[in-house]
Amino acid sequence: MTDTDRGIPRREFLKSAVAIGGASALAACIDWESANVPKGVDDPSTLPRRQHAWNSTLARDDHGNVVVPRHHLILLLDYGADGPPGQEVRIGFESALQSLERAYEWSNEGLVFAVGYSPAYFDRFDTTLPDGVDIPGPQALAPFEDPDLDTPDAIVHLASDHAQVVLGAEQAFRAETEELNGISVEALPDGLTITDRRTGFVGRGLPADHQDVDGIPENDPVPEDSPLYMGFMSGFEKNQASEDRVTIAEGPFAGGTTMHASHMFLDLEQWYGQDDRYHRVATMFCPHHANEGTVEGAGLNLGTDSGMDECAPADEAARTQGVVGHSQKMTSVREDDSPLILRRDFDSTDGGRPGLHFVSLQATISDFNDTREAMNGEDLADSSAVGQRTNNGILQYIDVTSRGNYLIPPRPLRAFPPARPEVPA
Amino acid sequence: MNRRQRTHVNRRRYLTALGAAGSLGLAGCAGLTGGGGNGKSDGTTTKTSYGNVPPVIKDRPTEPYVPTHVEGMEMAGRQTSGDYACALTYSYPHRFWLVTGTRTRKVVITREDTVHLMPVIWDTSAKLVPPDVSPQMTVEKDGEVVADFAPWPMLSQPMGFHFGDNVSLDGDGTYTVTIEVGSPSGRRIGGLQPNDPLSFEFEWDFRQVSVDAISYRDIPSQREGMPGAIPPMDMPFVAMTQAPEPGAIPGTTATLGVTNGGEFQATIIDDASDYGGSSDETYLAVSPRTKYNRFILPMMSLSATLTHQGESVHDGPLSNALHPELGYHYGATITTAEPGTELDVTVDAPPQIGRHEGYETAFVEMNGLSATF
Numbered sequence: 001m002t003d004t005d006r007g008i009p010r011r012e013f014l015k016s017a018v019a020i021g022g023a024s025a026l027a028a029c030i031d032w033e034s035a036n037v038p039k040g041v042d043d044p045s046t047l048p049r050r051q052h053a054w055n056s057t058l059a060r061d062d063h064g065n066v067v068v069p070r071h072h073l074i075l076l077l078d079y080g081a082d083g084p085p086g087q088e089v090r091i092g093f094e095s096a097l098q099s100l101e102r103a104y105e106w107s108n109e110g111l112v113f114a115v116g117y118s119p120a121y122f123d124r125f126d127t128t129l130p131d132g133v134d135i136p137g138p139q140a141l142a143p144f145e146d147p148d149l150d151t152p153d154a155i156v157h158l159a160s161d162h163a164q165v166v167l168g169a170e171q172a173f174r175a176e177t178e179e180l181n182g183i184s185v186e187a188l189p190d191g192l193t194i195t196d197r198r199t200g201f202v203g204r205g206l207p208a209d210h211q212d213v214d215g216i217p218e219n220d221p222v223p224e225d226s227p228l229y230m231g232f233m234s235g236f237e238k239n240q241a242s243e244d245r246v247t248i249a250e251g252p253f254a255g256g257t258t259m260h261a262s263h264m265f266l267d268l269e270q271w272y273g274q275d276d277r278y279h280r281v282a283t284m285f286c287p288h289h290a291n292e293g294t295v296e297g298a299g300l301n302l303g304t305d306s307g308m309d310e311c312a313p314a315d316e317a318a319r320t321q322g323v324v325g326h327s328q329k330m331t332s333v334r335e336d337d338s339p340l341i342l343r344r345d346f347d348s349t350d351g352g353r354p355g356l357h358f359v360s361l362q363a364t365i366s367d368f369n370d371t372r373e374a375m376n377g378e379d380l381a382d383s384s385a386v387g388q389r390t391n392n393g394i395l396q397y398i399d400v401t402s403r404g405n406y407l408i409p410p411r412p413l414r415a416f417p418p419a420r421p422e423v424p425a
Numbered sequence: 426m427n428r429r430q431r432t433h434v435n436r437r438r439y440l441t442a443l444g445a446a447g448s449l450g451l452a453g454c455a456g457l458t459g460g461g462g463n464g465k466s467d468g469t470t471t472k473t474s475y476g477n478v479p480p481v482i483k484d485r486p487t488e489p490y491v492p493t494h495v496e497g498m499e500m501a502g503r504q505t506s507g508d509y510a511c512a513l514t515y516s517y518p519h520r521f522w523l524v525t526g527t528r529t530r531k532v533v534i535t536r537e538d539t540v541h542l543m544p545v546i547w548d549t550s551a552k553l554v555p556p557d558v559s560p561q562m563t564v565e566k567d568g569e570v571v572a573d574f575a576p577w578p579m580l581s582q583p584m585g586f587h588f589g590d591n592v593s594l595d596g597d598g599t600y601t602v603t604i605e606v607g608s609p610s611g612r613r614i615g616g617l618q619p620n621d622p623l624s625f626e627f628e629w630d631f632r633q634v635s636v637d638a639i640s641y642r643d644i645p646s647q648r649e650g651m652p653g654a655i656p657p658m659d660m661p662f663v664a665m666t667q668a669p670e671p672g673a674i675p676g677t678t679a680t681l682g683v684t685n686g687g688e689f690q691a692t693i694i695d696d697a698s699d700y701g702g703s704s705d706e707t708y709l710a711v712s713p714r715t716k717y718n719r720f721i722l723p724m725m726s727l728s729a730t731l732t733h734q735g736e737s738v739h740d741g742p743l744s745n746a747l748h749p750e751l752g753y754h755y756g757a758t759i760t761t762a763e764p765g766t767e768l769d770v771t772v773d774a775p776p777q778i779g780r781h782e783g784y785e786t787a788f789v790e791m792n793g794l795s796a797t798f
Contacts, residue, residue, distance in 0.1 A: 322774030
């Protein structure tokens with residue numbers, strides 16, 4: 001920091017610094033955060049076989065709900081040549097990933113990440129994916145959406161409680177730093193290009209800190225205690241699938257999972273500027289919660305589930321109340337009293353407007369599609385006062401702009417796996 | 426990232442633009458520090474009616490009533506796509522009411538609102554406005570997104586059913602307005618087909634003076650607030666949101682009557698083959714419409730029981746559908762209905778569509794109605 005910086009409010013300066021990005025942003029973050037980021041492991045092979053095994057290392061709230069890291073970065077990667085990447089690229093990529101695991105502890109205080117591959121990547125091989133690995137190409141999942149269908153080769157989802165850590169990981173990939181947290185790190189190998197970066201945040205206070213963007217009324221409506229832009233918490237323990245449930249159980253990709261990653265803009269002008277809290281609670285949870293005042297603030301009082309046992313079935317609410325809650329519709333897609341998907345979503349100002357990167361993990365992409373189908377509530381719109389989007393959960397307020405499907409292989413296969421690994425690694 | 430991610434300079438605050446640019450929007454380290462306030466001080470949003478709009482009438486009847494004033498509208502353009510047309514229309518920013526169950530809440534005009542923007546989409550061959558689609562509107566100027574929203578399904582006395590919302594524009598200039606319409610949610614019968622996804626794009630040379638020139642007519646105080654409605658405006662697509670005259674309804678008809686400003690007609694059609702059933706089935710249709718202007722009332726939960734000589738013939742919910750002659754209505758396929766059958770219709774939930782002034786106290790608390798065929 002120089003003297004000339006001192007007149008700028010720290011918060012605004014840091015926002016500017018991060019927005020500028022690159023090495024100077026990283027330096028500013030490290031300087032200002034003064035965070036002691038714990039170092040990683042000496043031997044990355046000791047880390048779990050599941051790339052998505054984050055929960056045991058993440059923080060929990062007072063009720064025991066997992067708290068996902070606060071800062072997120074998604075990088076999309078393309079491999080520049082035809083055919084499958086060669087040994088050199090695989091080794092180079094694995095080496096870069098392992099260097100991050102040595103630099104930062106595998107936790108929210110350090111860095112967690114997962115690497116996945118799209119169906120377009122597996123098209124590079126003559127062989128198909130094994131039976132039971134369900135990764136179709138992305139598609140529009142509602143009559144009223146028209147998303148871009150993402151087809152990068154690979155995706156990397158990075159998350160940490162420290163902005164400097166996700167920024168640092170990216171700088172390392174881009175060969176713009178050779179050392180992070182005192183550990184030497186490696187860049188992506190030649191032939192790999194970062195084609196897109198998607199950024200965001202989740203956690204108490206962060207959405208309120210980021211409400212000075214277009215598309216949010218100017219009276220600062222996002223509650224200070226909310227972890228997400230829409231004013232309510234999600235990720236209740238009982239509304240999340242376990243990591244076990246979303247894990248591919250058999251075959252060469254056992255220990256892996258599938259990822260769906262979409263982006264949607266959120267219409268917070270209508271949500272906060274035109275709707276009232278009654279309506280927000282009714283459409284996010286259920287009309288019962290709105291009538292009874294069940295949800296306090298962001299809903300932290302609800303404990304480990306969203307209290308859907310007290311709400312009427314979705315079709316009954318739609319018929320008799322003219323409105324149905326998002327959570328209320330989700331109760332129909334449970335198996336053994338568990339949802340099918342594990343959400344790791346986060347808010348974003350990508351595109352200059354409030355949005356959400358919806359990242360979810362599930363054993364098969366069909367599990368995600370079934371969940372989204374329930375959210376669409378098309379049968380409700382057909383036979384009740386609920387509209388196709390209006391009063392139909394939160395569909396009115398979300399505009400999906402992109403969708404992508406990925407296979408997250410087990411850690412030993414995370415660097416450009418073949419479509420048919422010969423033996424379980 | 427995608428088609429809508431563009432570098433976007435915030436028109437409110439320079440620092441915001443730095444934080445929001447598409448090139449890098451990662452949450453600042455600021456979020457980690459949990460520091461104090463963020464220094465915002467410009468509380469410019471007003472939550473009261475803005476400009477010269479007269480206050481809402483105090484004692485409003487619980488049915489359609491004559492509003493305080495009537496505003497005209499302008500058309501920014503008209504596009505066609507196959508059998509469908511879209512008119513992009515606008516007027517002054519409006520106050521309106523949204524509905525959740527039987528609760529209504531007033532949406533006031535804010536200082537930022539520039540226009541009330543209304544895309545009207547209709548089937549040019551069937552001459553019907555499908556109310557069960559969900560347009561998504563994107564308004565851009567100089568490559569930057571100014572607004573991106575799903576306009577509300579609404580009802581007004583001059584326009585009938587339409588989609589609309591108040592929008593804040595960025596001054597005079599050329600705007601690109603994109604309207605994407607997906608497939609509908611309700612049934613199509615009588616040879617009608619659901620529309621494929623539609624996309625319309627308008628180049629709109631917007632001038633504030635053209636809004637200021639839109640007609641504004643004050644209603645004399647002795648008329649405002651009286652039961653009634655101002656007549657529908659003389660635009661072809663407005664007539665397309667009207668339910669058929671009682672005499673034009675096919676089948677054996679019956680008048681159920683009026684509740685909370687909604688007038689209900691019903692019919693039984695012996696041969697259901699043109700109505701989503703088979704020739705040995707019968708179709709029951711209920712056609713609610715606004716009193717006075719005969720506008721359709723979409724997004725209701727209706728159920729019906731049919732009783733003949735004390736025996737139940739049908740008991741269940743009705744689902745919405747579009748038919749060339751019946752228009753938007755609620756119906757069910759039934760086995761049979763003899764003369765003398767009694768029909769009881771229950772409104773399980775009133776129309777969940779937004780309302781312009783004069784309709785916000787109507788179609789909210791609706792009673793059951795009965796008729797005999």
